[in-house]
Amino acid sequence: MVEVFRTKKSDYFREIKRRHPEVRTIFFNSSFSVVAPYLVKDYYGSVVSNCTFYEPVVSKTEKCLSRFDDMVERRPMSTALEQEMATRYSETGTFIRVMTNAIVLSDGDVVKDNFKIVPIRCQMRGNEPYESFRQEHEPYSRHREVFTITQFWGEGFFHFVVEDLPRIAVYLPFLHRHPEVKVHVAVTNRFTVAYLEELGIAKSRLVSGHVAAGVLYMPGGTRCGRARLFSTQLLSLRLRAGLAEPKPPRNVVILIKRTKKRWFNHHTDILAMIRRHAGPAGLQTVVYGDNPVPGIEASRHLFNRAHMIVAPHGAGLANMIFSRPGTFVVEGMFYRNRKPNWCFRSLAHVLGHRYYGQLGKQCMDVTASDIEPVVKYAVSRFKRTS
Numbered sequence: 001m002v003e004v005f006r007t008k009k010s011d012y013f014r015e016i017k018r019r020h021p022e023v024r025t026i027f028f029n030s031s032f033s034v035v036a037p038y039l040v041k042d043y044y045g046s047v048v049s050n051c052t053f054y055e056p057v058v059s060k061t062e063k064c065l066s067r068f069d070d071m072v073e074r075r076p077m078s079t080a081l082e083q084e085m086a087t088r089y090s091e092t093g094t095f096i097r098v099m100t101n102a103i104v105l106s107d108g109d110v111v112k113d114n115f116k117i118v119p120i121r122c123q124m125r126g127n128e129p130y131e132s133f134r135q136e137h138e139p140y141s142r143h144r145e146v147f148t149i150t151q152f153w154g155e156g157f158f159h160f161v162v163e164d165l166p167r168i169a170v171y172l173p174f175l176h177r178h179p180e181v182k183v184h185v186a187v188t189n190r191f192t193v194a195y196l197e198e199l200g201i202a203k204s205r206l207v208s209g210h211v212a213a214g215v216l217y218m219p220g221g222t223r224c225g226r227a228r229l230f231s232t233q234l235l236s237l238r239l240r241a242g243l244a245e246p247k248p249p250r251n252v253v254i255l256i257k258r259t260k261k262r263w264f265n266h267h268t269d270i271l272a273m274i275r276r277h278a279g280p281a282g283l284q285t286v287v288y289g290d291n292p293v294p295g296i297e298a299s300r301h302l303f304n305r306a307h308m309i310v311a312p313h314g315a316g317l318a319n320m321i322f323s324r325p326g327t328f329v330v331e332g333m334f335y336r337n338r339k340p341n342w343c344f345r346s347l348a349h350v351l352g353h354r355y356y357g358q359l360g361k362q363c364m365d366v367t368a369s370d371i372e373p374v375v376k377y378a379v380s381r382f383k384r385t386s
Contacts, residue, residue, distance in 0.1 A: 003115040007221060020115060027095045028170070035093060039233055040325045040352035045070040046345050048333075048357040049370075068377040071328070071354035093230045094170050095220045102216040103139050104184050106209050108150035108164075110218055119221025121151040121163065139212040145181040146213035147171065151221055154186030158315040162347055163222040165195060166231035169238060171219065176200055181217070182207045194296040199238060225343030227350040236321050236351055240304060248305050250324060251382075253278045256311035257289045264312050264332060265364045273368040274310065277379045283307060288316065308378045310371065312363040317344045325352030328378040330371055332363035354378075 005016050016023055051064035102112040110117045149167040153159040164186065168175070175181055183205050185192050193203045222228055253274055257267055264270055275285045286302060288294070294302070303309070303322035311317050312332040320329055329348045333340050340359060348355040356374045358366050 002111070004118060005115060006118045008120045016117070020112075022099065023112070023117070024098045025095055026098065028093045030093050035230065039229070042074040042325065043349065043352055044072065044326075044354045045075065046349060046355040046357070047071050047374075048345075048359055050359040068356075068374060071356060071377075072381060094228075096171070097218040099216050099218070100214060101212075103210060103212050104146060104148045104150070104216060104218070106150070106186070107152045108148055108154065108184075108186070108221075110148070110216065117218065119151060119218070120223055121221045122159070122224035123152045138210065140209035141207060142212040143182045143207060143214070145178070145215045145217070146184050146207065146211055147175060147181050147217040147219075148184035149219070150184050150186045150208075155189070156315065157191055158318045158343070160186065160192060161195070161318040161321060162225070162227050162232070162343070166222060166228055166235045167219045168196075168199070168201075169231045169235040171217075172199060172201075172238065179205065181205070182211075182213075184208065184211055191293075191296070195239075198242075198296055198300075225341065225346065227343075227347040229350050232321070232347070232350050239300065239322060240324075243301065243304055247324075250305055250307045250327070251283055252302065252305045253283050253285045253308045253310065253379075254288050254302065254306050255285065256309070256314070256316045257287050258312055258314050258316065259289070259291050262312045262314050262334075262363055264366055266367050269368040270310070270366075270371070273372055274375055277372075277376050281379045281382055283379060283382055288319075290316065307382050308375070310375065312366070313341065313344065318347070320344075320348060320351060320353060323351070323353065327351075327353045328381070329353050329355045330374055330378070331355070331357050332366035332371075333357045333359045334361060334363040335359060 005012060013025065016025070045065040047065045047068060047070050051066065097117070099112055102110050104110050108119060108121065147168070149164045151159065151163050154164045168183070175183070183196065183201055185206050185208050187208055188203070188206045193206065196206065197203060255271055255274055257263065271285070271287065278285050288302065299319050300322045303319045304324060306323045306327050308328035308330065309317065309320055309323070310330045313334060317329070317331065320327060329344070331344050345355050345357060358371050360366060
């Protein structure tokens with residue numbers, strides 16, 4: 001049997017050091033008070049339409065809020081830098097593992113000799129027989145040095161932007177200085193290439209599939225659907241760094257229109273309602289569609305001008321990473337077996353946005369009247385600050 005080390009386990013660091021000292025782990029430690037001046041200054045409470053489904057899935061110290069004013073009352077970020085780290089490592093900004101002669105698999109797990117390292121990620125799986133494991137995962141290519149950012153489901157837009165891409169943010173200066181290092185990604189599709197090129201990583205450096213590396217760099221992973229504070233904010237800053245100065249006004253309300261899987265059945269009514277309130281306040285309403293999906297440059301400039309984003313639950317909301325802190329985010333949420341997916345609430349909170357979740361059995365059934373009160377409130381805040 002292959003020996004599996006899961007980073008999420010509280011004894012992972014102690015055990016990997018004791019059993020396999022050839023895997024070098026480098027920690028970047030700093031107290032929150034030292035790092036805080038470089039992070040987003042203000043954070044806001046998350047307001048939802050139904051607290052019954054909220055409190056069981058968030059921190060015990062976090063309360064469900066129902067007043068719209070809670071979205072604008074500033075509060076400190078008091079949680080640890082890395083929510084997914086073991087308690088004793090709560091002051092670790094991030095960490096990276098360096099090892100020689102290892103194989104990174106297509107889903108980002110790493111095999112070396114007779115053991116496997118699983119980063120914090122989606123879909124935690126069990127042990128696998130070592131013999132069939134090696135046969136199944138014969139590497140497709142070999143490279144001298146490889147830096148992996150891949151995680152399970154990384155071929156999807158949301159998981160790539162929120163879970164995979166932040167893993168590279170801290171190490172971009174190193175990768176810019178060493179262009180010979182390949183970067184391992186889940187797939188080399190349109191958005192993967194575009195985002196990494198925006199960060200200064202050329203398409204020619206990207207590799208995917210099962211890859212053998214003479215030297216492998218494996219940064220800390222990301223919890224499934226839970227944005228990391230430090231690396232996500234750094235990624236957002238880097239993605240917004242190239243935008244024009246002076247910054248354009250934040251005078252846009254974006255309504256995301258999806259044509260696959262999840263959409264607003266009452267999109268036309270919702271659009272009319274938003275325009276009715278936004279127009280007189282001097283706000284422009286823009287529909288952001290997915291047929292076709294706009295490129296990274298158009299998305300970056302549009303979402304950076306957003307005062308408010310309104311959308312059904314879906315990957316397009318990940319574009320809030322381009323938005324400036326304090327943007328209002330109104331999400332049409334749904335729940336299955338009393339378990340909503342709060343991934344965009346997490347992302348909005350980490351980025352310093354103001355989040356409202358309209359919760360129902362189907363996000364598709366959200367009506368204009370359901371979200372009109374919060375839209376009116378967000379528009380009124382634009383009037384006060386413009």
